[in-house]
Amino acid sequence: MPDGEVALELAEIRRSLEVGLARIDGQFSLLVQRSDQSERAIAELEDRVAALERNRWPLPTLSVLIALVGLALALWGPPGR
Template identity: 35%
Template structure:
């Protein structure tokens, strides 16, 4: 009884191997692009974080300054009212 397996010609096998290799190359290229994009995105996030922290630090004196001005105005009003 002869072997009833499937015969694939070497040229056909080579063609499939080349096709798989080309597909793998395309996937690697896309992954490299995604990795580079993620690196740039990480830098943008770090930059935004730094800028937000700077804005938060610069904002804290405003409520304190408003409270000091309010207390000063109240004190001045009471002083003027007591002086009359």
């Protein structure tokens, strides 16, 4: 095999490797972008859940207060009923 053919084959192999590596690099970039988007979405969901948990605390307290008021009204009512 002459040296010129070897050089051409090596150049073709190099181009193929460069194209393949560029494609792999693009796929990795896409995966990193998707990972970043997922992390942002998870952080937003965590913030929303935390906000819901903070706003939820009065509900049990209100239900206890309503039950106590109902009990107080039942005990305070006239004994003839």
